[in-house]
Amino acid sequence: MTTVHDYKGWVIILNFKCGFSKVDITPFISTPLVGYSFKRFSERVSDRLFLRVLYLKKGDVEFSLIETDLIAIDKGLCREIEKKSGIKTFIWAIHTHSGPGGFFSDDNLLLNSLSGVFGKKNKGYRKELIEKILLGIKKAKLDLENASIRVKKNKIENIGANRQSSDGYFNPELLALDIKKQSGRRCILYNFSCHPTVLNYKNKEISADFPGFTAKSLEEDIEMCMFLNGSAGDISTRFTRKESSLKEAKRLGELLKEGIIKTINSGDYEKVDFLNFKKEKIKLNLRKLPSMNDAIKEYKNLSNKLKRISKEDTLKFRLIESRLEGAKLNLKYREILKDIKEIETVISCIVINDNYILGIPGELFNKLGDDIKNNSNGSIFVGNYFYDYIGYIPPKGEYDNNTYEAFSTILKKGSAELLVNASKNLINRMKED
Numbered sequence: 001m002t003t004v005h006d007y008k009g010w011v012i013i014l015n016f017k018c019g020f021s022k023v024d025i026t027p028f029i030s031t032p033l034v035g036y037s038f039k040r041f042s043e044r045v046s047d048r049l050f051l052r053v054l055y056l057k058k059g060d061v062e063f064s065l066i067e068t069d070l071i072a073i074d075k076g077l078c079r080e081i082e083k084k085s086g087i088k089t090f091i092w093a094i095h096t097h098s099g100p101g102g103f104f105s106d107d108n109l110l111l112n113s114l115s116g117v118f119g120k121k122n123k124g125y126r127k128e129l130i131e132k133i134l135l136g137i138k139k140a141k142l143d144l145e146n147a148s149i150r151v152k153k154n155k156i157e158n159i160g161a162n163r164q165s166s167d168g169y170f171n172p173e174l175l176a177l178d179i180k181k182q183s184g185r186r187c188i189l190y191n192f193s194c195h196p197t198v199l200n201y202k203n204k205e206i207s208a209d210f211p212g213f214t215a216k217s218l219e220e221d222i223e224m225c226m227f228l229n230g231s232a233g234d235i236s237t238r239f240t241r242k243e244s245s246l247k248e249a250k251r252l253g254e255l256l257k258e259g260i261i262k263t264i265n266s267g268d269y270e271k272v273d274f275l276n277f278k279k280e281k282i283k284l285n286l287r288k289l290p291s292m293n294d295a296i297k298e299y300k301n302l303s304n305k306l307k308r309i310s311k312e313d314t315l316k317f318r319l320i321e322s323r324l325e326g327a328k329l330n331l332k333y334r335e336i337l338k339d340i341k342e343i344e345t346v347i348s349c350i351v352i353n354d355n356y357i358l359g360i361p362g363e364l365f366n367k368l369g370d371d372i373k374n375n376s377n378g379s380i381f382v383g384n385y386f387y388d389y390i391g392y393i394p395p396k397g398e399y400d401n402n403t404y405e406a407f408s409t410i411l412k413k414g415s416a417e418l419l420v421n422a423s424k425n426l427i428n429r430m431k432e433d
Contacts, residue, residue: 014059016272018179019143020187020224021053023136025069026206027100027125034071034119035097036201037325046205046246047212049099051133052226054179054187055140056352058275063088064137065189065350065357067226068129069208071095071118075346075361075388076105080130085137088277090348090359092386094227098199098207103129110343110391110410113336114329145181148269151355151379152176156259159210159252160194162366163236164403169367170235175381177355178264185223190260191381193230193366198237198249205246210237213253218260225260228357228383231369233392233405270353277350278430282422283342284390285412289334299327319402326407333410343410345388347419349426354378356427359386360419364393365405368420375424376431393419 026048033040049069056063064085070093082089101119103126104111111118154174162168175191196209208215211227218225241248290298302324309317348359355378360369362384369382392409393416399406 015146016056016058016148016275017144018057018147018181018187019055019140019145020185021055021136021139021143022224023051023053023132023139025049025051025129025132031100031125031206032102032119033098033204033206034101034117035197037116038201040201040204042206043204044206046207047216049096049206049208049212050215051136052224053136053140054189054224054226055137055144056275057144058272061275061277063090063277063350064140065226066091066133066136067228068093069096069212070099071097071101072104072111072385072389073387074104074108074111076107077103077126077130078387081133084130085134087137087141089137090277090350090387091133092228092359092383094196094208094211095229095232095385096196096207096209096212098203098205098209100125102126108389109336109340111389113332145183145185147179147181148271149180149352150178150264150267150269152178152263152267153379154259154263156192156256158240159256160192160232160235160237161239162234163195163238164234166239168234171366171370174259174263175379176260176264177352177381178269180269187224187226188218188222188260188264189226189228191228191230191383192256193232193235193369195232195236196229198241198244198252199246200244202244207246207249210249210253210256213250214256214260217254217257228381229385231360231364231366231382231384233363233365233384233394235366272352274351274353276430276433277348278426279346279348279387280422280426281344282347282419283344284415284418285342286337286340286410287412289337290330292334295327295330295334299324299331302327322404322407323402325404329408337410343390345390347423347426348387349430351430355381356430357381357383358423358427360384360393360423361386361388362390362393364416364419365395365398368393368395368416371420372423372427375427380427
């Protein structure tokens with residue numbers, strides 16, 4: 001029901017309000033680009049990077065949702081933003097592999113142990129990013145208007161696919177939250193699962209990849225477009241892209257935009273009677289790491305084995321290459337994580353009427369995301385790269401498949417299922433409140 005307060009005979013209805021803002025966070029030319037284990041320095045800007053803030057308020061409940069055109073976000077940065085802004089904040093990354101890195105908190109051992117992929121310390125960009133996020137929150141808070149919503153669902157084919165096998169599991173579902181202000185201005189927050197990796201390790205242009213082109217095109221007619229990446233741990237454009245290029249990123253971005261437009265441009269808006277949120281800490285066990293000597297021995301053995309395999313034997317070459325990447329990561333994990341047995345992270349849930357936005361702090365596999373979605377009659381947006389980053393979150397069976405994701409994860413077998421159950425329980429508790 002709509003929140004109503006009775007004050008001295010007057011009935012006061014607490015309307016749902018929202019505000020939008022968008023701030024440019026594009027780094028300077030020659031900034032190191034992150035996402036792949038290859039050194040790259042940007043030579044030009046293809047498309048500018050942004051953070052987008054959606055500020056929501058109903059009565060005493062208020063918070064901000066913030067999308068960043070970055071590779072990842074960690075909880076230390078989120079908490080610093082909350083402390084400085086005084087506002088509960090949910091921040092996520094789209095996971096582009098053509099942007100800056102190195103802006104993570106000192107206590108995030110995982111991201112700091114993978115500096116070859118996520119970037120070396122960049123305190124200057126971190127300071128600038130925090131200032132711009134705070135500015136975005138301030139601007140969105142000043143932009144509040146009464147608003148209404150509608151949520152639409154569709155399937156969009158030919159953009160993403162299972163990246164391990166072209167016929168592997170993938171749900172191409174699009175969920176879109178369309179928020180319309182009293183003035184007619186709109187924000188579209190859409191949830192779709194796919195790694196933004198059309199641009200490969202050879203790319204030297206700053207870009208938000210295909211979601212950046214989707215946003216640029218949509219924002220010609222709609223005030224703001226926010227991409228909430230879904231359960232994309234095993235989903236990418238590997239089997240759907242024609243080539244690795246900006247032209248191809250734009251093609252897929254436009255294809256996604258067309259699907260979003262077809263999805264949202266129908267149906268009635270409804271008032272928001274209920275708005276709430278929760279964050280919950282969760283501890284997960286880490287997998288047992290080899291000793292430093294064993295890790296070095298395994299890395300050398302696999303390096304020699306890879307040299308003896310012909311690249312023409314694609315399947316075998318890719319398998320050994322993936323195992324070598326895993327061995328390389330084990331060396332780094334052993335060096336940084338040492339004897340740490342568990343990791344603490346955060347899952348988040350936002351409720352707008354009977355629609356749920358769940359925040360997962362890493363890269364959940366697509367089927368596990370659907371397991372969470374099937375937990376409710378309402379719409380569940382499963383957002384990943386959300387509020388923190390703990391790497392790949394593969395299901396139990398994946399640990400026996402010798403895939404890159406299984407070699408790369410720091411989590412003990414069964415952790416994904418624990419996280420999924422905790423997420424379901426969080427959603428169920430939100431229903432009861």
